Structures are given as C-alpha cells and as structure tokens.
Amino acid sequence: MGDxxxxxxxxxxxxxxxxxxRFSREKVTFSCFETKSMNMDSGVRHxxxxxxxxxxxxxxxxxSCAGETAPGLPHxxxxxxxxxxxxxxxxxxxxDQKLLAxxxxxxxxxxxxxxxxxxxxTILKTHPSVFYDLAVKELWAADPDALAxxxxxxxxxxxxxxxxxxxxxxxxWPTRQxxxxxxxxxxxxxxxxxxxxxAWRRAQLDTIKRVFEVDHFNPRLFAHICDRIESVDNAAQxxxxxxxxxxxxxxxxxxxxxKDGYDAVNLRRLQIGLPPMEADLERFRxxxxxxPYMTPIFKEWNMSEVYSPSEAVEKPSE
Numbered sequence: 153m154g155d156x157x158x159x160x161x162x163x164x165x166x167x168x169x170x171x172x173x174r175f176s177r178e179k180v181t182f183s184c185f186e187t188k189s190m191n192m193d194s195g196v197r198h199x200x201x202x203x204x205x206x207x208x209x210x211x212x213x214x215x216s217c218a219g220e221t222a223p224g225l226p227h228x229x230x231x232x233x234x235x236x237x238x239x240x241x242x243x244x245x246x247x248d249q250k251l252l253a254x255x256x257x258x259x260x261x262x263x264x265x266x267x268x269x270x271x272x273x274t275i276l277k278t279h280p281s282v283f284y285d286l287a288v289k290e291l292w293a294a295d296p297d298a299l300a301x302x303x304x305x306x307x308x309x310x311x312x313x314x315x316x317x318x319x320x321x322x323x324x325w326p327t328r329q330x331x332x333x334x335x336x337x338x339x340x341x342x343x344x345x346x347x348x349x350x351a352w353r354r355a356q357l358d359t360i361k362r363v364f365e366v367d368h369f370n371p372r373l374f375a376h377i378c379d380r381i382e383s384v385d386n387a388a389q390x391x392x393x394x395x396x397x398x399x400x401x402x403x404x405x406x407x408x409x410x411k412d413g414y415d416a417v418n419l420r421r422l423q424i425g426l427p428p429m430e431a432d433l434e435r436f437r438x439x440x441x442x443x444p445y446m447t448p449i450f451k452e453w454n455m456s457e458v459y460s461p462s463e464a465v466e467k468p469s470e
Contacts, residue, residue, distance in 0.1 A: 232329065232330060233329070233330065233331070233332065234323070234330055234331060237319065237323060237326060237330065237331050237335075238326075238330075238332050238334075238335040239335075240319070241319070241326060241331055241335040241338050241339060241342075242334060242335050242338060244315065244316070244338075244342060245338035245342060247308070247312075248341070248342060248345065251304070251305050251308060254301060255289075255301065255305060258299075258301055264299070267292070267299075268288065268292070271288045271289075271291050271292045272288045274291060275287045275288050275291055280383055280384065280386050280408070281407070282383050282394055282407050282408060283347050283380060283383055283384050284347075285347070286306075286345065286347045286348050287347065287348055289302055289305055289306050289309075290306050290348060292306075293305075293306035309346070312342060313342075313346040313349050316339070316342055316346070317352065320356070325359050325360070325362075325363050326339045327363060327366060327367055328367045328459075333455070333458075333459065334455060336369075337369070337455055337458040337459075340369070340373060340377065340458075343356070343377070344376075344377065344380060347380075347384050350385055353377075353381050354381050354385075357377075357378070357381070361374075367459070368459060369458050369459055370457065370458055370459065371424040371425040371426050372393065372426065372444075372445040372447050373445050373458060374424065375390075375391035375393045375421070375424060375445070376391075376393045376394075376445035376446055378391060379391050379392070379394050380394070382408075382411075383407075383408045387411075388408065388409045388410055388411040389406075389408045389409070389410060389411065390411050390420065391417065391420055391421055391426065392406060392410055392417045392418075392421065392429040393445060393446050393447075394406065394407045394408040394446055395433060395436065395446060396436055396442045396446060396448075397436050397440075397442070402437055403437060404435075404436035404437045405433075406429075414429065414430075417429060432447075432448050435448035435450075436448050
C-alpha cells in the first residue's frame with residue numbers, strides 16, 4: 153500500500169478519466185469515498201491527540217450525520233480570497249496528478265515495473281512497508297542510469313514541496329477562505345505526497361489541527377495525515393486509518409500497529425467523528441477498495457466530500 157497513484161494520497165481505484173481536474177464539481181475518476189460523522193451534542197468537544205511525545209488538547213466543532221454537514225460556501229467570494237495563490241496551488245496539483253498518471257502508465261511496461269520493484273526491495277529493507285513510493289523514486293533517481301521520467305518526478309516533487317513550504321511561510325496555511333475549496337483541498341494532497349520531508353510535515357501538525365477546526369474538512373483526512381506521518385517515521389498509528397484488504401479474499405487488516413489498544417483508538421475516532429475501526433475493516437472484507445485517506449470506498453467520490461461527508465462509503469444494497 154505504498155505506491156502513489158494519481159488523485160489521492162493512497163492508491164485509488166480508477167474508474168475513468170480525470171475529468172474533475174478541470175476544477176469543476178464533476179465526479180472524480182476513482183471509486184468513491186465518503187464518511188458518516190457521528191452524532192454529537194451541540195457545542196464543542198475537547199479531543200486528545202496522542203502525538204509522538206506528548207498529549208495535545210484542542211477543540212473541534214461537533215459534527216452530525218443527521219442533516220448537518222460541513223459548510224460548503226463559495227469561499228472564493230470572501231474579501232480576502234487570494235486568486236493568484238489559489239491558481240498557483242491548483243496548477244501545482246494538476247501537474248502532480250499528471251506526473252503520477254504518467255508514472256502509472258509507465259509501470260504497465262514489465263521492464264519499467266521490474267526496475268521499480270528492485271529499488272523498492274532495497275528501500276523496504278529499512279523503510280516501513282507503507283508510503284514508500286517517493287523513497288523508491290529518489291533511490292532510483294540517484295542512479296546515474298535512471299530514466300528521465302523518474303528524475304523528472306523526483307526533481308519536481310522536491311521543487312513543489314519547497315514551493316509549498318514557501319507559500320505556507322509567506323501566507324499561512326492555505327485555508328478555504330484564502331484560496332477556495334478546491335485549492336485548500338489540493339494542498340493536503342500535495343502535503344501528503346511529501347513523505348521524504350516528514351520532519352517538516354510533523355512540524356505542521358499543530359497548524360493542521362487548527363485548520364481542521366476552522367475549515368471543517370473530513371475527519372478521515374485529518375486522521376490519515378496524523379497516521380501517515382507516524383507511519384513514515386516507523387511509529388504506531390494514532391487513529392487506525394492505515395488499513396485495507398488482507399492478502400486473502402474476504403479479509404482485512406491494519407497495515408501498521410496501533411499506539412494503544414482498540415478501545416483507546418476507537419474513542420479518539422469517535423471524538424473526531426469517525427466510526428469504529430471494525431466498521432471500516434468490515435467494509436474492506438466486503439470488497440471495498442482503498443480510496444483517498446485509505447478509506448474503504450464503494451461508490452464514486454468527488455472533491456466536495458473533503459468537506460461534506462455523505463453515505464458513499466457504505467456498501468451498495470445487493
């Protein structure tokens with residue numbers, strides 16, 4: 153579960169062309185993802201997030217799955233909307249998806265795929281067995297005989313992550329109000345792909361927690377970012393989102409160990425609006441694919457679901 157593919161921080165299951173990335177509200181190309189938020193009382197809830205070395209308390213607006221969805225207003229109309237910044241982020245993300253798609257196409261060639269697997273084997277001697285894709289490409293690109301596509305992708309990724317750092321330093325985190333819904337969501341995908349700059353990503357966690365409060369993005373995205381950062385550092389996951397189908401048909405498994413027991417993890421999931429781990433594992437057992445944020449997906453997914461969860465994560469009626 154470490155190969156990166158277009159339109160996601162984890163391997164999606166393509167179902168068509170990438171029509172959404174004309175930045176409309178059209179459906180995206182892989183089978184969908186959505187999540188149900190848990191019913192909670194009005195007000196706010198204090199949530200404990202167990203980081204690498206400390207417990208951090210913060211406040212998250214309560215969510216409801218009974219008619220109350222996250223705000224979906226056209227933030228572009230706000231007075232402080234930065235159209236130039238939004239356009240730059242969307243351009244970076246479009247290029248990100250284009251390069252990932254090109255790499256995916258190249259891997260259909262057995263010789264290319266075989267070379268990738270050889271470098272992957274070297275990386276996995278010291279790297280966790282998830283989120284290894286960029287490390288593999290960087291090792292490959294360091295070879296004097298590396299293919300042009302590989303070196304292009306590695307250089308572009310380093311340049312883009314560097315640019316993302318600069319944009320965040322100069323403007324603060326690109327929120328929905330600042331750059332609009334699509335660009336704000338795109339930032340998280342670009343951020344998620346920077347797996348070999350994990351120290352910088354970890355340093356952004358407090359900021360991401362604050363953005364989670366303000367922008368009301370899907371709790372699956374927040375939880376997965378936290379777990380991905382821990383996993384890349386070979387640490388235990390906090391929210392139990394790094395999971396998927398097992399090796400045998402009809403099975404599912406956690407791909408990384410948990411920081412503490414099921415009960416503690418499920419409590420943290422409940423507090424941010426996620427179902428218990430067992431519910432997601434059962435979806436994978438029933439045939440769900442791994443979608444954005446390693447969500448079990450059955451239906452089509454569109455970018456608005458970064459902010460407005462619905463029922464698409466559920467298995468269709470048979």
